[in-house]
Amino acid sequence: MAFISNSQALENVLLTKLDPCICKDVLDGLEDSTMSIKLSQHILSLINWKSFKSDPIRRQFLPLFSEVIPDHPKLILDSLGEKKNAHGQRIIHRYPNKILFLASKICDTYCAFCTRSYLVGSSTAHVKKIKQLSSIDEDLLYLENYLKTNTNIFDVVISGGDINTVSNKVLIRTLELLLNLDQIRSVRLGSRILTFNPTSLNPDTQLFETIVHYSHSYQKKLKELSLQVHFNHVNEISPKTEENISYLYKNFVKLRNQTVLLDKINNEYETLINLFDKLIKLGVQPYYVYQMDMVKRTEHFRTSIKNSIDLEKSIQGVYPGFLTPKFIVDLPGGGGKVSVSNFYDYDKEQKCYLYHSSIKPSQTHKYYDPIKTEVLNDDNS
């Protein structure tokens, strides 16, 4: 699979499609990003070059220098405090009964708003990242021991990074290990491959076969293996993507979608409805809509909490309850995910929302609205 992974290669492509000024704006934007350059050919094929600036695919993957705005002072790398909840290099343990296992630190395309920009991809001018994760053999052993000493953990999310960047052998070993541990009830594989490179999940690929095979093996043991996908806009669902989702569905693979609310990409009712209508038709459950985390250099992507709450209200009742996504905020500092409307106070001066969470009940977690947001007054709340 050929990727565009340096500015020269990207410039060559862009110059065939765009005015040199806009081209420079893109290259400067990427130079300035927390994420390194990596784009699949497929992603580029989804962009509408005639409305390049406003295109929802372009905006996610090709940030313009001219659209990036100064960060809110509270934005940091690792806003979720993952490093302090890490055990070894790959386990993030924040909730009592579930963990996140980092399969990889690479993806087939890099999203400019990546929450894990402190780790995923290569170093950039702004962010120094580790070159690679430690050996997967040792880390799977570590995972096994960790689970055996924390017997209340029954759910494992395997993500990162994208699971499609892991070798089939390693994926099988990981799934076997978890299948054979009695305490494990569910395993979720996180991947954006259906957006980036849908042909990598054609029914004749090893990845497809492994996911289908293990979905059945898990089911037989009264466990669930599912695929967590990440679509932010309906334009990501190409005919090939649609076809491969239907093959997964026909093979009984459980599919759940996570969406990140992104300004001028999907933070409007119609846009979300178009996405969810499509997903539901294809048998994918709209699971979460995330408030953008308070991550460095994402100010231009962030939306206000009121925006999320309004969307949550307007979508309520449109779909059957089990297909209605939850609107959540993953609390800065590692408080975990809570419903976006569950704040207990709003600080007008700081334009921030205060939340409590059950996993750290004594702490207050603050989500600051984007700088551009107007102060919420009693009469417009």
Ligand SMILES: *Cc1c(COP(=O)(O)O)cnc(C)c1O
């Ligand atoms: C999001 C997340 C999970 C899974 O959370 P769900 O709400 O069950 O989808 C597990 N561990 C960590 C560290 C997470 O960030």
Ligand code: SF4
């Ligand atoms: S697919 Fe996920 S992990 Fe990879 S760059 Fe995008 S947001 Fe980050």
